[in-house]
Amino acid sequence: MSAAGLPFKNLTRKPGRTWALVLLTAFLSLSLFAGSVVVMSLQSGLRSLEARLGADIIVVPAAAKTKTDFQNILLQGTTGAFYMDAGLLDQIAAAEGVEKAAPQTFLATLKADCCSSRLQVIGIDQQADFTVQPWIAQSSSRELGPLEVAVGSDISAGVGDTLRIYRQSCPVVARLSPTGTGLDTAVYCSMETMKTLLEAAEEMGVSHKVTSDNAEEVISAVYVKVAEGASVDQVATSLMSHPRWKVAVVQTRSMITDVSDGLAGVASAVKVLIGAVWALSFVILLVVFALLTNERKREFAVLRLIGASRRSLRRLILTETGLVCLLGGCLGIAVGAAVIFLFTALIESALGLPYLTPDGGKIALVAVLSLLGTALMGALASARTAWHLSRVDTGSILREGN
Amino acid sequence: MSLQAEAISKRYFRVTGQANYFEAVKPLSLTLTPGSVTVLMGRSGSGKTTLLHMLSGLLTPTSGRVLMDDTDLYGLKDASLSLLRNERIAVVPQGRSAVDTLTVMENVLLPRQLYGKMAPAGEAEKWLEALGIESLRDAPARELSGGELRRTAIARALVQQPQALLADEPTGDLDDENTRLTLSVLRDQAKRENRIVFIVTHEAEALAFADDAWKMEAGALLPIA
Numbered sequence: 001m002s003a004a005g006l007p008f009k010n011l012t013r014k015p016g017r018t019w020a021l022v023l024l025t026a027f028l029s030l031s032l033f034a035g036s037v038v039v040m041s042l043q044s045g046l047r048s049l050e051a052r053l054g055a056d057i058i059v060v061p062a063a064a065k066t067k068t069d070f071q072n073i074l075l076q077g078t079t080g081a082f083y084m085d086a087g088l089l090d091q092i093a094a095a096e097g098v099e100k101a102a103p104q105t106f107l108a109t110l111k112a113d114c115c116s117s118r119l120q121v122i123g124i125d126q127q128a129d130f131t132v133q134p135w136i137a138q139s140s141s142r143e144l145g146p147l148e149v150a151v152g153s154d155i156s157a158g159v160g161d162t163l164r165i166y167r168q169s170c171p172v173v174a175r176l177s178p179t180g181t182g183l184d185t186a187v188y189c190s191m192e193t194m195k196t197l198l199e200a201a202e203e204m205g206v207s208h209k210v211t212s213d214n215a216e217e218v219i220s221a222v223y224v225k226v227a228e229g230a231s232v233d234q235v236a237t238s239l240m241s242h243p244r245w246k247v248a249v250v251q252t253r254s255m256i257t258d259v260s261d262g263l264a265g266v267a268s269a270v271k272v273l274i275g276a277v278w279a280l281s282f283v284i285l286l287v288v289f290a291l292l293t294n295e296r297k298r299e300f301a302v303l304r305l306i307g308a309s310r311r312s313l314r315r316l317i318l319t320e321t322g323l324v325c326l327l328g329g330c331l332g333i334a335v336g337a338a339v340i341f342l343f344t345a346l347i348e349s350a351l352g353l354p355y356l357t358p359d360g361g362k363i364a365l366v367a368v369l370s371l372l373g374t375a376l377m378g379a380l381a382s383a384r385t386a387w388h389l390s391r392v393d394t395g396s397i398l399r400e401g402n
Numbered sequence: 403m404s405l406q407a408e409a410i411s412k413r414y415f416r417v418t419g420q421a422n423y424f425e426a427v428k429p430l431s432l433t434l435t436p437g438s439v440t441v442l443m444g445r446s447g448s449g450k451t452t453l454l455h456m457l458s459g460l461l462t463p464t465s466g467r468v469l470m471d472d473t474d475l476y477g478l479k480d481a482s483l484s485l486l487r488n489e490r491i492a493v494v495p496q497g498r499s500a501v502d503t504l505t506v507m508e509n510v511l512l513p514r515q516l517y518g519k520m521a522p523a524g525e526a527e528k529w530l531e532a533l534g535i536e537s538l539r540d541a542p543a544r545e546l547s548g549g550e551l552r553r554t555a556i557a558r559a560l561v562q563q564p565q566a567l568l569a570d571e572p573t574g575d576l577d578d579e580n581t582r583l584t585l586s587v588l589r590d591q592a593k594r595e596n597r598i599v600f601i602v603t604h605e606a607e608a609l610a611f612a613d614d615a616w617k618m619e620a621g622a623l624l625p626i627a
Contacts, residue, residue: 006512009503009504009508010503013503013504013542014503298498299501299502299503301499302499302500302501303501303512303516304460304484305460305487305493305495305499306487306488306492306512306513306516306558306562307484307485307486307487307488307489307513307516307517308484308488308516309480309481309484309485310480310484311480311481312484312516394455394460394461395451395452395455395460395461398495398496398497398499399451399495399496399497
């Protein structure tokens, strides 16, 4: 055994005391790591949502629940469909202040023999689209052909697999990068494919007609980019108030603001929780170390007796604390990572907000910072003990309890 | 080489009849020389242990100096005094003085390992055997009896190979046979290794091993005729 081995021996030969401290510090690092990753995932999800929406206004049919359904499809990955006459697209595109307009058509599949699973299918006009197409382009260099589909990152099928949608075999040709939004659970196809799928659905009794004598072609939403210099509010108001269109509008800015407000609330709650855990743990650590001061003062008096300097005793305590924090910190981060990554879907659905886990580099950085934070907390909590124990009155203590 | 107390005293704050302090050790001078065994006797509370702690660099005197050769112990900074205590002065204290998480052998080797030094080959084993505790070398210190702990502390002090060995009640928990064995070992240290040996004890038997004998009465140091 060397002098450097003494802290290790002290820890391994007092396993009860050591594990109690390890678990406490593990709790600290778990709360910091998991809390930080959740907050970062929410922020990342919001940024991703902003990037994916790309439009200023989204026009949807004016039915009572349409706006809510639309937001749920976008944010929570629920399935749904609503339709309006496709002819509205040209009229919206021609409206004053509109620079670009791109349609999307939705179709919800069934959990039945006809379909692989319950999915949200979104048809896009590959020439006009300016929101989803750039995202698809990151994964596939070519346009989607007849019946070909691109799948969101949360869909279990991969490139080369075939999805069954209303008895149609749809080969998966691209798998999209995650966005942390409901878009990750959707399947994307061209408008031509969507038309085929709508007809197949119609044959199975799933209606998509706007009214009984409606036109053949339907769309679900129109993504609008407002011309430079035009007011988004004014364009939105003019679209919504058109007497014959019967549409509702979703302003992406307000939707992002709503999400952002929700995120701020959750982030604040998480931060308060982390703060509370840390404050409580710090107090517990202080108490534990204070108790240890009393328990170990004789041991430290012996070390002083045989020539240990005050500085070396402080180093001994801090090394022991460092080892405990390292072990506890790693344990907490490992448990935190397991919980965060195993239950991502659950957390995402519980929060009801865009949730995009940051990349490995950022998570590694958070892990290192959590470890450092835990070590700093341990060092602060044990500093008083280290100081007291290094100044024990060796003579008096050795005379006690003879 | 000598260990010398020059007019040292120790007062503690305590309100007594006439004063607001208690004088545990009244001003005294004492010179301990290599090759001789000095025994200090006295009743409990007479100031023996306080004197030993001052001589060993563990307790700062209220007045006076303690010199190891020409070095004033209490003029040294903590790191230097600690090193001196590790290399030149070994103390066998009263009571339990082992690190509970270590074995007997680890405790015995600890002073040398604190400063990254190796004990001479077989040195630790030699003293464990001489003190009759070689069978306990791998036993955890927390499982030892009072007498075994005392002998472990003596072995630890001997492995330090100090210039001065100061022992406080080294035979306190020992039977007669082990008392004689321990006192013989300490006397050998003085005579064969030319070390300063200072023993604080209640055992009258220790006087038979002493070159100088003193007693303390109410903090005053008096020679034993």
